[in-house]
Amino acid sequence: MKTRRSDRLVDMARYMLERPRTLISLSYFAKRYDSAKSSISEDLSILKRTFQERGTGLLETVPGAAGGARFVPYMAEDEAKTFIEEIRQDVNDETRVLPGGYVYLSDLLGRPDILRQAGRLIATQYLRDNIDAVMTAATKGVPLAQAVAEQLNVPFVIVRDDAKVTEGPTVSVNYLTGSSKRVEKMELSRRSLRTGSRVLVVDDFMKAGGTIQGMQTLVSEFDGTVVGTAVFAEGRSATRLLDRFTSLLHVDTNLKNGEPILVTAGNYLQEIYKREA
Amino acid sequence: MKTRRSDRLVDMARYMLERPRTLISLSYFAKRYDSAKSSISEDLSILKRTFQERGTGLLETVPGAAGGARFVPYMAEDEAKTFIEEIRQDVNDETRVLPGGYVYLSDLLGRPDILRQAGRLIATQYLRDNIDAVMTAATKGVPLAQAVAEQLNVPFVIVRDDAKVTEGPTVSVNYLTGSSKRVEKMELSRRSLRTGSRVLVVDDFMKAGGTIQGMQTLVSEFDGTVVGTAVFAEGRSATRLLDRFTSLLHVDTNLKNGEPILVTAGNYLQEIYKREA
Incomplete structure (x- = not known):
């Protein structure tokens, strides 16, 4: 008919x-x-x-x-600015600050409306790039990685610090946590990522960047290429292990002036829209 | 204009x-x-x-x-049948069988196309229900829970066995793992679920159902109601701790006849579409 x-x-x-x-x-x-x-x-x-x-x-x-x-x-610049300002206000809330200066974000990263927009925004930066897979670290990076993968329509893979028996053979790397200077191990199921993949690394929060650096090492163990690195929020860090990444928000806690939290826009808007300008 | x-x-x-x-x-x-x-x-x-x-x-x-x-x-019955048959064939692959009879599913649960359909199918069962949140267990349940939450447009919450410092105050329960009869602990951030919520429990794989029973206990600690329980695949189990759940697939490994794996449709189609008939 x-x-x-x-x-x-x-x-x-x-x-x-x-x-x-x-x-x-x-x-x-x-x-x-x-x-x-x-x-x-x-x-x-x-x-x-x-x-x-x-x-x-x-x-x-x-x-x-x-x-x-x-x-x-993609997401147009106006909508992106509005969205980032909305989540900025949402995170800039002193009741989110936890002992040690950590910030509670799990509620926001469990909301489909926010994830959909964050995923679309991050995908906008890679409008012209070929990406084969999104990689993230368990557990808290998963929702954002999945949201980005949906917009790019590619699989996402989850790196774990304790691969279970259901993962089969894994490839593991050691990495240095930036904050505590400890050596940790992370693993990825051999079967989950094709050799030579072009990978976008996504995580919820970055301080020094140790976990992300570990994931980058893991990508190279699969003979892959890291196309980019995107995080929901970056924190303040005395040492930063990597300089090429984009963040939606910048979160600072326990400030010198006594304020518990100060959230500002991350470097995303500049990075995404400068190319169009 | x-x-x-x-x-x-x-x-x-x-x-x-x-x-x-x-x-x-x-x-x-x-x-x-x-x-x-x-x-x-x-x-x-x-x-x-x-x-x-x-x-x-x-x-x-x-x-x-x-x-x-x-x-x-929602998903119409024809499309549901086609989808379940597709994933059935995909999982019914002896290279997926791991030592101990476990089955590798992470690749499928990392594919946006499959997650979108599985989420839509599971949401179909709750077409007429009010649901406030989807609950799952870290890490492997997260992708499916997020996919279902998107279709229901409600938040999803992640139960962990090792809540990190970024979760803030938590509520924890002990539960009995069905297979090994060990007592384990699981925790949920106090802040992530509103008291009295109507909750849909979602997980990737169920054997005896210990983890799911633990989540049900956790829901009652939040004075909530479990509206339903849905899993991607159920395995064979000598003991089953719960009887009200729906599964997309039934997976049997190490069969008596020497076959490594046998995957059949779960009870989903009957459960969903019987009400319409």
Whole structure:
């Protein structure tokens, strides 16, 4: 049964939104809706215009017989600024400060609305990059890594300090925790990451960066490449083991002036949007 | 600027898909698109029809001045059967069997496409239920719990056996592991779950069900109610500590006939779709 344009638009929007970065052929849509390819092309122009006007993402069209369209989600600068200011206010709350200057974030990193936006924002930085997998450290990095992986539509892998029997053979590396100068071990299931992968490292919180440096070492053990490193929040640190990373928030606790917490925007906005400017 | 119907439909579809189970008022859409409420109502009828025909979900409309529409995702039985058969074949692979009869699943539970479908399928069972939070156990339950929480649009909370300093005050319970009869401890951050919550318990794998029983005890410590329990796969177990749960897959390893693995559909399809029949 031939489908009306309005019905096609609704279903095509859903279909493409659920499959970011995947090329969908004109033929597939033509068959799915029993419609001419010329009609599908017009539909795609409407989708492209709307996604662009609303700052939802790019709709890239690939011409030719094997052509089609690919939806690449991004977040426009205005929405990004609003989002970062919202989470900044949310985190800038002295009841979040725990003994030792740690900050409670688990509630925010358990909220689908925040994760969806954070994932879309982080994916925006890698709009033009090929990424094969997202890597994070158990347990608290998982939600954000999953959210980013959804937007990039690639698998995510979880590095653990205590790989269980259900992981099978693992590759392990030792790393130096930046804060306490202890040597720790982290492992990744051999089977979970393909050799030579291009990897985006994601974590919830970074102080000196020891865990992240460990993950970078692990990527090289898989002959892979670290495409980038993104964290939800960076803390203050006397020593910093790495300098190339982006953060949504900067969190400082136990300040000299007696304030319990001061949260400011991280370096993300500069890093993402400078390239467009 | 008044928006064309086609553009409205694309953006409304995206807007509602990103906010499952949230009532969006007619007034909000009328303002967003500078359009008459009567036009928005017609748009909603088109969305409703398409979502229903394609098995994407329900669009519930609430009449009256405070009215609007709410999108509730579900998965139709045909798609559910196809999905379960796909993951069944994927898991039914002897290279997944590890020493001790454990089964490697981390690759599947790290794939956004599978998680999205599994989340939508599990949410289908609770189409008519009010759920306040999804609970799971670190680390391997997290991806599925997050995927379900996204479809229900509620927070998810992570129970740990070693709560870190970043969790703040915790509530802990002891529980009996079903397989080894050891007494273990699990903890949940006090702050992460509101007292009296209606909780859906989600995990990746269940054998005897000790971990899940522990989580149920934890829910009652928060004066909450367990609305249901869902797992990706259930294993064979001589003793089963609970009988009310649903599973997408049933996994049996080291069979008497010498086969290394046998995967069959879990009890999900029966449980979900019997109510409709």
